[in-house]
Amino acid sequence: MSQVxxxxxxxxxxxxxxxxxxxxxxxxxYASLSTLRQGRFSSDDDAKGEGLxxxxxxxxxxxxxxxxxxxxxAGPEGNLVKLEVNFRRMxxxxxxxxxxxxxxxxxxxxxxxxxxxxxxxxxxxxERPVQGIASVILxxxx
Numbered sequence: 001m002s003q004v005x006x007x008x009x010x011x012x013x014x015x016x017x018x019x020x021x022x023x024x025x026x027x028x029x030y031a032s033l034s035t036l037r038q039g040r041f042s043s044d045d046d047a048k049g050e051g052l053x054x055x056x057x058x059x060x061x062x063x064x065x066x067x068x069x070x071x072x073x074a075g076p077e078g079n080l081v082k083l084e085v086n087f088r089r090m091x092x093x094x095x096x097x098x099x100x101x102x103x104x105x106x107x108x109x110x111x112x113x114x115x116x117x118x119x120x121x122x123x124x125x126x127e128r129p130v131q132g133i134a135s136v137i138l139x140x141x142x
Contacts, residue, residue, distance in 0.1 A: 002075060003075035003076060003077055003078070003139070004073060004074065004075055004078065004138060005138060005139060005140060005141045006106070006108075006113035006115070006138040006139065006140055006141075007140060007141055008141075009103050009106050009115060009138075010103065010106070011103055011104060011105060011106060012102065012103065013102065013103040014100070014101070014102045014103075015069060015070075015073045015100065015101040015102070015117070016073075017069075017098040017099060017100045018065065018068060018069040018072070018098070018099040018100075019096070019097065019098055019099075020065045020097040020098075020099060020121075021094065021095065021096050021097065022057050022061065022091070022093055022094075022095065022097070023093060023094070024055060024093045024094075027041055027042075027055065027056075027057055027058065027061065027093055028041065028042050030058060030061045031058060034058070034060065040052055040055060040056050041055065041056065041057075041058050042055070043055060052090070054092065054093075055092070055093055056090045056091065056092060056093075057090075057091035057092065057093065057095070059085075059087045059130075062085075062087070062091050062121060062129070062130045063083065063085055063130065063132075065097065065099045065121060066083060066085065066099050066101075066119050066120075066121065066130065066132065066134070067080060067083060068099070069099040069100075069101060069119070070083065070101060070117070070119060070134050070136060073101070073136075074136050074138060077138070077139040078136055078137065078138045078139070079136065079137045080134060080135075080136050081135050081136065081137055082133075082134060082135040083119065083132060083133075083134045083135075084132050084133050084134075085119075085130050085131065085132030086130070086131050086132060087129065087130055088127075088128060088129050088130065088131060089127060089129040090129065091121070091123070091129050091130070095123050095124060096123065096124040097121050097122065097123055097124075098121070098122045099119075099120075099121050100119070100120055100121070100122060101117040101118060101119040101120070101134065102117060102118050103115055103116070103117055104116050104117060104118050112137055113137060113138045113139065113140060114135060114136075114137060115135070115136045115137075115138055116133065116134070116135055117133070117134045117135075117136065118131075118132075118133060119131075119132050119133065119134045120132065
């Protein structure tokens with residue numbers, strides 16, 4: 001895993017997108033290992049019983065995709081300290097997703113190198129079902 005350094009960044013820099021295509025099996029497994037109710041995350045019939053069109057991806061699972069993008073990018077010496085997201089629409093099994101982020105602000109606060117990023121998930125239709133803001137602490141080059 002490579003390391004990104006604070007001095008190497010500028011506002012407007014984009015992170016290499018992370019592709020994800022959640023399958024029904026992955027969603028069921030994720031839900032079974034969490035405290036989520038199975039219903040809408042386990043079958044189309046259960047989801048339809050809740051008024052949905054079919055099974056959906058849990059919001060926490062979508063958020064974990066963004067977390068993976070950011071922690072992989074930050075490298076072993078970086079630290080994701082904050083991720084706030086808004087869930088704007090459903091993510092469905094089989095959606096072709098690109099997790100993306102762009103640096104919006106870089107500042108040193110009390111000796112800490114803070115990077116603020118717009119982070120979002122884009123689906124195959126160009127929609128952004130999940131959108132948020134992240135804060136990452138990065139090391140200096142030595």
